[in-house]
Amino acid sequence: MAERPEIDTGSPLQFVINAAAGSGEADTVREAIEDALTAAGRRGDLLFCNGGDLARVAQKAAQQALATRTAVVAVGGDGTINTVAQAAHAVGCAMGVVPRGTFNYFARAQGIPDDTGEAARCLLDWAPQPVQVAAVNDRVFLVNASLGMYPDLLEDREAYKARFGRSRWVAFWAATVTLLRAQRKLRLQIEQGGSARQVRALTLFVGNNRLQLEQLGLLPEPQAAGSPVHAPEQGSLTAVMLRPIGTLEMIGLMMRGALGALGEAQSVEHFAFERMVVKPARMPGLRRVKVAFDGEIARMRTPLEFRVLDKPLYLLRPPPDAMSKTGSEEAGR
Structure with a gap:
């Protein structure tokens, strides 16, 4: 298993935000994330991009996160999360998720709230936990x-x-x-x-x-x-x-x-x-x-x-004991 990455709370988190997702609510997303960072005394770089630039921005942000011992955070739906996960898994940095999709299966299974502000606040307190990753060929x-x-x-x-x-x-x-x-x-x-x-x-x-x-x-x-x-x-x-x-x-x-x-x-x-x-x-x-x-x-x-894949993705998510409670709540939905 790959070595668990450490988080330097003094380094700015790298937020990769798909500006095409979420019906053009870029200002709402920015305000929610900035409020969460300010309340926790943390810093973050908010990287807005369109779908065509998403992979390039995600790769650059993941490399920056690895170099500064922080995490790259995907803000968007399943496609955005997948693209950022490709980059984070490849370089071995930690990853966070602020879901903005329709179903948010990945985020919900990992105990991550659907609400943008709440998800941003929570990930600032979480440590990287290993998550199983699958692949079809090289994807x-x-x-x-x-x-x-x-x-x-x-x-x-x-x-x-x-x-x-x-x-x-x-x-x-x-x-x-x-x-x-x-x-x-x-x-x-x-x-x-x-x-x-x-x-x-x-x-x-x-x-x-x-x-x-x-x-x-x-x-x-x-x-x-x-x-x-x-x-x-x-x-x-x-x-x-x-x-x-x-x-x-x-x-x-x-x-x-x-x-x-x-x-x-x-x-x-x-x-x-x-x-x-x-x-x-x-x-x-x-x-x-x-x-x-x-x-x-x-x-x-x-x-x-x-x-x-043998190598996991290290995701900012609730600890395992909290995950058990979340799983019980999801089963009742």
Whole structure:
């Protein structure tokens, strides 16, 4: 395991703020963060940027955080958090999160408040704690990665948000439309633990977030006493495959998902793993496929290797005893 970074409270925190996220509320974000810093007698550099400059600014901020023994802080949604995590994980500096997204699965699973000001105040008191990081090929992901229908769903969701605004209801409606018109089927070869098999699926989804999988009813069954733990954020990932089904079955599946019982559906297969290689079976020569990771979409070279990384991300978050309480509260939401 990588050495836990130390935080010099005299060095300014590096806040990477996606100015395109959060409906243009840059002044509100600035005021909330500056108020938190002033109240705690701390300093911070607020680095506003657009989506095109985000990766470059995040890399520079992470290097500065490492050199000055402080943390780089992502302020934005899942895509912003992923980009900053890529940079922080690569250089080995500590990272903080001030969530500004729609669902905030990563932040909520880590006990980080949704409110901008409260999140900024809390991270000033927290120490870096190790967090499991996953990767698909060379791209880090914290919540999920997928191919097939799910990347299409994300593209449709962004189009609907551009027309109707950012809200969970808009995201739900976009998902409904995508699911009901899903037709493209994947033919994949999956290699895991020395064996290989071919499958047909509408989507392959890999989860690294306990909260998201729990809400869908897709967490692995509890392990017997003394047996190894196989769960997201505890050394494993969870793969979910949706087999091709008709429209009526899809409607029933959506209802199961809304009720947190997706794992009971016969058309859904899910299993835990630490490393899995995926290749196109129908077109072995296909070199690139569309992959989504933490809300971002890219074309990636095949084969795709999904795995848990040995090196953790060191995140400013509540201590483990406080995390247990937060987990109980989230389960009741």
